[in-house]
Amino acid sequence: MSETDPRLRKMFEAVAQAVIAHADELTELDSAIGDGDHGHNMTRGMQAVLGELDALVAKPWNEALKAAGMQLVMKVGGASGPLYGTLVMTLGKSLDTPPTRDGLTAALHAAIEAVMARGKASAGQKTMLDVLVPVSEAVSAGRSPAEVAEVARKACAATKEMLATKGRASFLGERSVGHIDPGARSSQIMIEAIAEQLGDAK
């Protein structure tokens, strides 16, 4: 199979490997304020993407992302499956191909809107959105990949002191405070992997 863009394979591999490498940490975080499956869920999804990698990278960027998003929906399960699936599918639907910086900004915006609609949530509720929203803003503002990664790192750390009002952690009330949100951390890990790829590509 021919590859439409060699960067695509590298990107998918980098993201999947980063998530899988941090699976135990994600599960640990989810055990503290959730049900302890986030690492397993994400690993299942990333392995599905890796398993289909040859077929995915034969597609153009937007089709590849749509297909990868559908893989996440069908394999991850839990709350993060529909959310990350929706994120990636919408990215695919909205992205021009080959991607441009402006196109990416708009697509990211659309994708995060879709995640908010799917999960009926917004930033400030101690979820992945607390990383995704500032990241999207940083991208809109024209920040460099390294700067965006730094924004994600800070945003993730900031979820620690937040009170959860969405997701399983919300069932804990006050007891949710003092722990980093697992979905915020998985988002940050993915952003960081992407930023590194983009940085290298520069």
Next chain:
Amino acid sequence: MSETDPRLRKMFEAVAQAVIAHADELTELDSAIGDGDHGHNMTRGMQAVLGELDALVAKPWNEALKAAGMQLVMKVGGASGPLYGTLVMTLGKSLDTPPTRDGLTAALHAAIEAVMARGKASAGQKTMLDVLVPVSEAVSAGRSPAEVAEVARKACAATKEMLATKGRASFLGERSVGHIDPGARSSQIMIEAIAEQLGDAK
């Protein structure tokens, strides 16, 4: 209520209190090679006897023993209930009143025969009989209360190295070796209490 013989109350009290004082040890022994209830079973029976004490000691020796034996049958449960109940009831049935040394010898013999028949067991199988049988022989041989108590002590200790072929401990096969039999120990405790009473009475 008038008491037919003041020794009767003392005897019942001494035996019951001795057993109750050793309940934890009996349960401990039964946990190792049985089901961990011997101390509770015996305590339940002894408390029933103490609860009926005024009525019991108003009867002559033989009737009192028969009634106490029935209390044990109806309150102890497990294997030890029917066995000790049979022992004491048969003692009552066989004893002349007031008791004589010869009468006691014969009654003890009859009572132990009844226990063997009820439990289809004999000495050498790691049960209470390994204390009761040598005690009966020592009584027949005219030994003093202190000597009989010493026989009981040794006989009880000797059950440690025996292989159980009766009672729950037999389910353990070789693993029953190395532990004192709980029923042997409760028998010894009762014999010792009786011997002390008889010694004091001398």
Next chain:
Amino acid sequence: MKKLINSVDTVLADSLNGFCRAHGDILVAGEELKFVRRKDLKAGKVALVSGGGSGHEPLHGGLVGHGMLDAACPGQVFTSPTPDQMLAAVEAVDTGAGVLFIVKNYEGDVMNFEMAAEMASGEVARVLTNDDVAVEDSLYTTGRRGVAGTLVVEKIVGAAAEEGRDLAALKALGDKVNARTRSMGVALTSCTVPAAGKPMFEIGEDEMEMGVGIHGEPGRRRVKLASADDIAAEMIGAILKDLGETARGEALLFVNGFGATPAMELYLMYDAAAKKAEAAGLSIARSLVGSYVTSLDMAGCSLTVTVLDDEMKALWDAPVHTAALRWGM
């Protein structure tokens, strides 16, 4: 971790295979174990489909059969099933009268069932269960969890579906049963997800977690172990308070074990809970005691009260034949 398993990767498949094998008279497994469905479907009947993370057995697979569910989709342990599972189940059991999803209120379950409903071609409605009073029901949060009360919804709606009621009527009935049902749980120990290999939380010998859900998540409060009577008083108190004016007349009292608590303790809790509920003026007309909505090997239990009316009582009594609940046939 001490479990009777072959390997952590095959727990779910091995267990589902055993389940379908043991109940092959009434159940069949869907392709790739995406769902479990009734062997005999009834044409023209609205199909009831539920599902959720595994680890709550016998819920939901054990509630598939005549008088209850048509299919159940088992997710990974404590993880919502994925939309392809629900789609495959709908495909297999929809005989044309539409499908009612019965979904426990967790964002994962809600979103996955929602995506399946969006993708399904036939008519689909949904009942969302949220009986857990341990979670404050606020406009600003996810709302209450669906826990053991889900079984009551499935039983009563299942009986009505068997009678031939239509999709809208069944949805309305499900919503009504849910509105009259409240639960609360207490855990004495944590549970161990096979893939994690260790308990989800540490807890002292003299402590308990009050207000737990069914996913090994911590409860609302960590408190000292109390007597059964005191635990029942707190839980029944919270349930009745939340039911408010609804809490009158006849009720179903359901004592549900979390997996590692034996019948002896569950019946003891039933005694304590029934006394409290009756002292508060309810008349316990129906009861259910057993481990039906579990949390793997967690020790503890939940109490569920459903305030009955005559219709609900008759539907509860209607014949049912599933792996876990069976009467009248």
Next chain:
Amino acid sequence: MKKLINSVDTVLADSLNGFCRAHGDILVAGEELKFVRRKDLKAGKVALVSGGGSGHEPLHGGLVGHGMLDAACPGQVFTSPTPDQMLAAVEAVDTGAGVLFIVKNYEGDVMNFEMAAEMASGEVARVLTNDDVAVEDSLYTTGRRGVAGTLVVEKIVGAAAEEGRDLAALKALGDKVNARTRSMGVALTSCTVPAAGKPMFEIGEDEMEMGVGIHGEPGRRRVKLASADDIAAEMIGAILKDLGETARGEALLFVNGFGATPAMELYLMYDAAAKKAEAAGLSIARSLVGSYVTSLDMAGCSLTVTVLDDEMKALWDAPVHTAALRWGM
């Protein structure tokens, strides 16, 4: 000790009260909770009475009702009931056709039931169950224990009693079912008797006890924790070896949880065990999976195989309505 109780002294009474309260439609408690009996007796039917130490719930009280027992006598935890309990039960349920005692082979149970039989005025016969192959059956020992197979005996004999068979015929049938039934158990943890307050034995995180009974007594061997497949292979192997020539044709496979093992693991064990039994040539015609003959809060399970004939199969299928087993009505 973490249990849902009020105090160690009231565990049994509190639990029995809850049990009788929850199943008041079919059961009544005898005076001083000496026994639990069917609400509706059937004149002219031989009465079936069983009992034993408590801590094995739902055995035996949960097996009282139409098609099974007429009464059950609960002893203290793991302690045989006393003869006055059996006498009171016989008094309450003997309608003139005689009484069949179903007794698990433990010296305590045997002797207490024996004394009751000697004291009873009516006709009494006895079936002794001894299905546990973990114990060597030798002329020089107490013989094998009666464990989970007792449920199978009670179900099949109970159905025959309902048909109106006489005492001698029922005793013969019970002996036959027992002779065609074998069990073996494995424990992953110990259990805690409430009055003792601590586990009966210590066991490592990577160990199990092979060949345990249902009283928290140690098994025959302490071994390393093995896979479900290997455990099932050892247990089914021992059972089939002991059944010898009898092990052919159709069989009932019963996977019984000891109290703290959830359905997920029991079904997984069922899968493993059924495969082994079928590979050995048996055809699994009936199955039962659940915690029916427990050992308080012990984790682990037993496997029971009963080789069926047509009569036994029909009696197994006959209607039953008890707290724990119910079908056909």
